[in-house]
Amino acid sequence: MNNMRKIVAAVADHCEVPYSRIVAKKNERSSLDRSRRVTEARAVSIYIIRESIRASYPEIGHFFGMDHTSVMYAHKRIAANFPERCDALADRFLFPANTARCGNA
Secondary structure, eight states: OHHHHHHHHHHHHHHTOOHHHHSOOGGGOOGGGGSHHHHHHHHHHHHHHHHHHOOOHHHHHHHHTOOHHHHHHHHHHHHTTHHHHOOHHHHHHTOTTOGGGGTTO
16 A cells, blocks of 8 residues: 555656545545546556556555446556656656666667
8 A cells, every 4th residue: 555655646746636636535536536637647546556566456446445447447548558658657667677668768
């Protein structure tokens, strides 16, 4: 859980979205927490958590207060285009030993 918190905090900082909005439980979310910016930050957090620490979908769902199938959908949606983005978050969490991966070589 501590690693998940660190990842979400880094994504929140990078995306300039409050941490509390990203991790708000489903029944506590307001319309602001469903904005594209927040949902995108949440999905990126889910993707990085799944790929970097190999947490299960149910574990991630429990952390975010989501059903595991919603977590699977968010992961799949980001996985389809995240590698092309290759932003600082990917370098930081997924490819720490290879920062030249994103065409910076």
